[in-house]
Amino acid sequence: MSRSAVRVRSRAFLFAMIKSLYIHIPFCKKRCFYCDFYSQTKLNLKKDYLEKLRVEAAAEKEIPHKLKSIYIGGGTPSLLTVSEIDFLFANVIGVFRRGKKCEITSEVNPESACDKKLLSLEKHGVNRLSIGFQFLDDSLLKKAGRLHTEKQAVKTFLLARETGFKNINIDIIYGFPGQSLKSFTETLDKIISLKPEHISAYLYSPPERKSPLRGKVPDENLSFKMYRHLCEKLKKNDFIHYEISNFARKNFYSEHNLNYWKGNDYIGLGAGAVSTVGNIRIKNPEIEKYLKNPAGKKIEILSAERKVFEKFFLNMRTKKGVSYRKKYEKFIKSGFLKRRGSKVFFSENGWFVSNSVIAEF
Numbered sequence: 507m508s509r510s511a512v513r514v515r516s517r518a519f520l521f522a523m524i525k526s527l528y529i530h531i532p533f534c535k536k537r538c539f540y541c542d543f544y545s546q547t548k549l550n551l552k553k554d555y556l557e558k559l560r561v562e563a564a565a566e567k568e569i570p571h572k573l574k575s576i577y578i579g580g581g582t583p584s585l586l587t588v589s590e591i592d593f594l595f596a597n598v599i600g601v602f603r604r605g606k607k608c609e610i611t612s613e614v615n616p617e618s619a620c621d622k623k624l625l626s627l628e629k630h631g632v633n634r635l636s637i638g639f640q641f642l643d644d645s646l647l648k649k650a651g652r653l654h655t656e657k658q659a660v661k662t663f664l665l666a667r668e669t670g671f672k673n674i675n676i677d678i679i680y681g682f683p684g685q686s687l688k689s690f691t692e693t694l695d696k697i698i699s700l701k702p703e704h705i706s707a708y709l710y711s712p713p714e715r716k717s718p719l720r721g722k723v724p725d726e727n728l729s730f731k732m733y734r735h736l737c738e739k740l741k742k743n744d745f746i747h748y749e750i751s752n753f754a755r756k757n758f759y760s761e762h763n764l765n766y767w768k769g770n771d772y773i774g775l776g777a778g779a780v781s782t783v784g785n786i787r788i789k790n791p792e793i794e795k796y797l798k799n800p801a802g803k804k805i806e807i808l809s810a811e812r813k814v815f816e817k818f819f820l821n822m823r824t825k826k827g828v829s830y831r832k833k834y835e836k837f838i839k840s841g842f843l844k845r846r847g848s849k850v851f852f853s854e855n856g857w858f859v860s861n862s863v864i865a866e867f
């Protein structure tokens with residue numbers, strides 16, 4: 507980082523009070539064909555990586571903070587061994603100050619989350635798990651390049667419950683190439699019968715990187731049918747649709763994601779992670795550079811217009827919406843937006859086409 511960048515960063519940190527911390531674990535046994543998240547498959551780098559995370563955490567803990575949420579994401583955090591999880595909590599997460607009711611989430615994948623790892627996460631205070639199911643259909647799991655089976659996914663969920671996790675999210679995908687409405691309905695029914703507290707349902711989008719799925723776009727009509735079925739079925743089962751892709755039972759909204767969607771500041775640690783503090787966006791390098799120098803970050807100064815737009819965009823993802831303006835009338839009339847008092851927010855059908863509606867704004 508240049509000297510002037512360090513000065514800009516220090517000024518922004520003077521006024522900060524960070525509530526959310528994200529830690530990226532950029533390791534996967536194999537890349538799923540649809541995925542564009544930053545991760546790589548050199549698992550032999552884990553030890554060195556954790557050491558660099560320790561160095562980065564020791565520096566970043568100087569930013570004023572009191573955490574309400576910590577999110578361990580990836581990649582695949584459940585590829586860490588029990589002793590690596592111990593290291594992460596003692597030397598990285600443990601150096602940050604947290605509030606009493608801090609939500610601590612870890613993502614886990616069915617093929618790598620065994621009873622010992624789940625127990626270790628629970629012992630360290632993880633109180634929310636996010637399990638990547640994607641589909642409960644072995645042929646689709648194979649087509650997506652996932653390493654687990656339907657049976658393993660259900661087993662992981664039951665094991666997590668047995669371990670004591672009372673707040674579990676399940677990730678699913680709809681609109682995937684070759685996925686029928688019947689297969690999606692069956693996946694959803696099986697998931698509802700497990701009674702998770704939270705479901706994140708993502709509309710498939712083709713990967714940008716080279717992959718067998720590149721260029722395979724979702725069938726829009728079929729995806730919309732799946733989306734409608736998802737909304738109706740989850741509503742009947744007492745889930746609240748509180749964000750475009752997220753459904754939760756009462757009192758189980760994701761604190762971490764809400765903080766992000768409100769446009770609040772957050773710190774991101776690890777290769778490829780991003781932090782936003784005031785009008786400063788800090789981007790960490792990918793793993794090769796990160797291992798050489800975890801402080802080698804890129805700083806971007808966000809203009810006032812960009813901040814306003816990002817906040818607007820993020821707020822529109824949630825049920826809370828944004829303040830009413832006359833220019834929204836056209837979309838209120840067409841049913842994509844709804845108005846309640848001084849607030850405007852997307853209808854459920856509006857959320858499905860939210861990108862094109864926002865582009866018109």
Ligand code: SF4
Pocket residue numbers: 533534536537538541542543545580581582615638
């Ligand atoms: S979906 Fe998850 S497990 Fe699959 S490649 Fe992406 S980060 Fe890795």
